[in-house]
Amino acid sequence: MQVTRERRSLARGSGISPYQDGHLKTLDRRDMRSLYRLLWLTRALEERLEIIFKQGQVVGGLYRSLGQEATAVGCGYALSAGDWIAPSIRDLGALLARGIEPHDILRQYTARGTSLCAGKDNTNHFTVPELGILGPISPLGTQLCVLNGVALSFRTRREPRVCFTFQGDGASRTGTSHEGLAMAAALNLPIVVVLQHNRWSFGTPSTAEAAVENWADVAGAYGVPAVTVDGNDVLQVYDAAAQAIARARAGDGMTIIVSETYRMLGHAQHDAQRYVPDEELIAWRDHDPIRSFETYLVEFGFESETSLAEVRAEVAAALDVATDEVLAEPYPAPGEARSRVYGNAELDAAIPWTRGEVPGYEGLVTARPSATRGTTRQSQGA
Amino acid sequence: MASVETRETTYLTAIREALQEEMRADETVFMLGEDIGVYGGAFKVTEGFLEEFGPDRVIDTPISEAAIVGAAIGAAHMGLKPVAEMQFIDFIAPAFDMIVNFAAKSRYRTGIGAGLVIRGPCGAGARSGPFHSQSVESYFANVPGLKMVAPARAYDAKGLLRASIRDPDPVLFFEHKFLYRRIKEELPTEGEVLVPLGEARTHRPGNDLTIVTYGAMVFKSADAADRVAAEDGSEVEVIDLRTLRPLDTKTIVESVRRTGRLLIVHEAPRFGGFAGEITAQVCEEAFEWLDAPIRRVTAIDTPVPYAPTLEDYYLPGEEDIVSAARWLLAY
Incomplete structure (x- = not known):
């Protein structure tokens, strides 16, 4: 945490922008506005989800990214059209940066038939090829293994496209995560992996689940470079992401970006995080990614307090509309439960109904056998 | 009826020919697995493939079955037709998560299918012990979304493997290692040997x-x-x-x-x-x-x-x- 404290003071600055070179030079006033809107939209959308969760409108759990918005937004914003991103559960901001709409997220969490998963899966488990999004599944680490295949297709077709993914420090402990990292490195795939050191995986601190002090060290095991950033500083994240993406695009392989950040809420809505020491939360609350970016934007003349308030009001109005519209939409029709299991529709149609009905096969003799059937048995038994 | 020209073909050669013919006909078909390239596969099914098809389409991987199947799923999402080899079908166990949770459920959850083949030698009788002899079909029988093929004849091995590669869903293709070199049949040298899935x-x-x-x-x-x-x-x-x-x-x-x-x-x-x-x-x-x-x-x-x-x-x-x-x- 010592490192992070030092970096924090950088972001606040003393009148001199620390972002004078590298990829940040390409960011103009409009980009700054976009980054801010994405950060705020992430937080406001999650707050909206929390409201409808408490109203009983969310089906299942709700997972928030409070405190981690800058890592997701900074990375998502650094990607180009044609690139692919594989977000984790706390990377809503990256999805919004890729073009996912609040409607899409609201539909997912409320299990609407109109949702990207058609009501068959929840949260951000959607895959949208047009936007270059590969959804996660709940067993963590698996997504990286699949993303390797996407990257492999880029390499095979000689396309200068890049894959980008996120893992929490907890997810990075799975076998599939290690296998995925090892293969991406071995095959020199165009991949960037953000390792989010957010200190907690569900109710276990990262210090209890890994004997790793400096998380950038893990990259050495795979023979790839790592860079550590203040994950709560959207510009620092963007800069590191842009550099790693450029490196991957040039054919130089995988980079691991360690994002030093903090999960400000429990694992999900049902988790009151009573296991977290108060002083830890208080310390990180002082390093809120959105508030510090607001300070930066005002301090360096990109925005005023008034213009930022306008952005927030516009987001709130958009979310009002989206929430009303989505909640008016229906759940999927029950019979849709048996659609698109297979790529052949006739196989879906042949999935037997299992509540006691016998399907019967067309073309078979349906009459029961004659009474003489079974006589063999009777005569033998006699 | 004109007589069809045939050639004596082993079960193993039938599998090799199915792979070769599909790879020659469709450049999106590629293979990945352990020791399939330089070495030519533990049973030499893919001998000469690296030379013919090059390293982009015959990919030697780390010993990472989960990563192999994962990469196959991702490549399938992108329109390629992957054939992943499990060196022995017993080693499919480390890839279980990828198969049952990712590949099998992908189309259902997201609408994006995973048309891929996972093939490998199964079965006992070759004095190979507990980890090179198993029949794993029942592990996967309870997983909707998967297809499973277990040919006995060389003709079916060839025809079903070709159909599996063209199938839109994940197919587990179980090659019985005891049959690899023991089964020999006269297979036609010309014309397509293709056997549809789902027919006994x-x-x-x-x-x-x-x-x-x-x-x-x-x-x-x-x-x-x-x-x-x-x-x-x-x-x-x-x-x-x-x-x-x-x-x-x-x-x-x-x-x-x-x-x-x-x-x-x-x-x-x-x-x-x-x-x-x-x-x-x-x-x-x-x-x-x-x-x-x-x-x-x-x-x-x-x-x-x-x-x-x-x-x-x-x-x-x-x-x-x-x-x-x-x-x-x-x-």
């Missing part, structure tokens, strides 16, 4: 008893049927399932309704094996036609042992099949 075949016709089986047990069952015919004069029908999912229930039920007696033979252990599912389906569809209880001849419920005496005890033998068939015929 009658290996040997008969009207007195139905044996439903697959893989190497097709030949043991046929030998047993020949003996019963020669010694007892009863005609046993042997049905080779070829595809395990989707299961061709129709062919099974039709046969059982004709013969009134059913014996199911498989090499996998008994408990929770395919025979149980087939039994249940026949009870639902043909109970009134049965003249005898349904019986199963399977491996015993133990790991696959190593010593020849133990493995022979473990595996269903021709004698076991003959004896179960006679019991059923006499019932």
